[in-house]
Amino acid sequence: MYLIGAVFGGFVALLLFLALIIVVLRLQSQLIFGIYPAKGIFYQLKYVIALLLVKRLRHRVYHNKDELKSPEFLAKIDCPQTLSDNPQSYDVVTFIGASEQGEKIFMNLERRRRGVLKACIYLYLPELGLYCTPKLPDMLYFTTDGSHENDEFKGCGFHVYPEESMRAWRIRYEGELRPVATGGKLLPVEMDLQFITQAPFFYYNRDLSSAVIADSVAREAWNDAFYNLLKSVPEMVEKRIHYEQSGQLAGEVQLSGRSFELQLRGFRDHSFGTERCLSNINRYVYVALFLADGTSMMVGNLSQPAFFLSSLKVGYVCTPTGVYEPITGCNFELYSYGEKGTPPRHKNFIVQTSKAKYFVQIEEQQSTVRYVGADWAAKIYNQFVACTVNGVRGQGITEYLYKNKNSERPEAVSATDPEWFRRVKSFERSLSKCEDDDSEVFFF
Structure with a gap:
């Protein structure tokens, strides 16, 4: 009888302990600025559990994924993607480069349905300053009449395309650029x-x-809500493909009759899928640095509370031999850098990988602003910077995104939008107000 009582008592104690653990895991730690969770008292316990779960999930998904290395798979993902019928379907490429002399380039192209292209170029030349595409800070271009799709990163002077999967891409632009600082006259350019x-x-x-x-x-x-989200993680991951690659950017730029030969350390990324809603992002910061010793570094912090990722560090250090070392820790916290809406001109932080620790010092040379989204849902600052990492000098570009509250694309900017696009935007607004309107297919 005593033995039965002891067993029953132990079982009850175990249940109470498990119930306590569940209650503890549900607790919300202190929120910094009402957004960013601090490390709570039970952080270490939750960290160990989360680490085991993430490693197990990744092992299950990727340990037999030999197709990730196959030429067929690489050719499939490393090209313009077919946009699906999903209203949020997207396909984005970005190229960033910098030289030891301080020359820098940033190009971003995002394909959306009906031939909509969100695009920008920044060209920084130390002797002349910073130049950009004429429409900035707006990024919307229209490459078709809205009745059919554009299956390339092409239109309005832009043409970016792969020449060899995971080995070579061509970046061309023929049009105009203008100086950012003075807002001066447009200059013809061939890139x-x-x-x-x-x-x-x-x-x-x-x-x-x-x-x-x-x-x-x-x-x-x-x-x-967190546990419900966990159930959909595998499906969400499949809807978001993002990869990056370090390399070299080289070629010629002819600007207003002057020719510039560029030899830049560079990187590119490619993202595509259907789950990329700017309204769900609170903030993010990305830092791309290229050092004199051949090392490059991509470090970021993403705040997306709707997906229980209020402060997710991302990135890697790429060695001169092309080996990626993922960052395992970083003291770059969003609430310490530009939380009030203006990026700091100077930044110091520490990045860790499994093999080394890096002390990063950054100083802004010039900064500019652009807006993304059909209603300017987000505001982006791009900074063109000089840096020192563990005593090694370098150059780079940073990107700060903020949710643009009470956003609306100005009439002065949207006045030249085609009529079909105005109808679509009107339809979107009717959807947001729960009004009945079947005149258009919702796609933004």
Whole structure:
């Protein structure tokens, strides 16, 4: 009888302990600025659990994924993607480069349905300053009449395309640029660059450090909404493909009759899928640095509370030989850098990988602003910077995104939009107000 009572008592104690653990995991730690969770008292417990779960999930998904290395798979993903019928379907490429002399380039092209292209170019030449595409800070271009799709990164003077899967891309632009600082006259430009690389690619779904994911998840409250979201993680991952690659950007730029030969250290990324809603992003910061010793570094912090990732560190250090070392920790916290809406001109932070620690010092040379989204849902600052990492000098570009509250694309900017696009935007507004309107197909 005593034995039965002891067993029953132990069982009850175990249930109470498990119930206590569940209650503890559901607790929300202190929120900094009402957004960013601090490390709560039970952070270490949650971190260990999260780390084990992330590693197990990744092993199950990727340990037999030999197709990720096959030429067929690489050719399939490393090209303009067919946009699906999903209203949020997207396909984005970005190229960034910098030289030791301080020359820098940034190009971003995002394909959306009906031939909509969101595009921008920044060209920084130390002797002349910063130039950009004429429409900035607006990025919307229309490459078709809205009745059919554009299956290339092409139109309005832009043409970016792969020449060899995971080895070479061509970047061309023929049009005009204007000086950012003075807002001066438009200058004719012809740009013909090639991105080349022998490095592998950094596949975020597979290669991002499990440690930084566990750190972000461990800060969150593990409530019912969190567990419901976990069930859809595999499906969500398949809808978001993002990879990056280090390499070289080289070619010629002819600007207003002057010719510039560029030899830049560079990187590119490619993202596509259907789950990329700017309204769900609170903030993010990305830092791309290229050092004199051949090392490059991509470090970021993403705040997306709707997906229980209020402070997710991302990135890697790429060695001169093309080996990616994922960051395992970083003290770059969003609430310490530009939380009030203006990026700081100077930044100091520490980045860790499994093999080394890096002390990063950044100083802004010039900054500019652009807006993204059909209603300017987000505001982006791009900074053109000089840096020092562990005493090694370098150059780079940073990107700060903020949610643009009470956003609306100005009439002065949208006045030249085609009529079909105005109808679509009107239809979107009717949907947001729960009005009945079947005149258009919702796609933004």
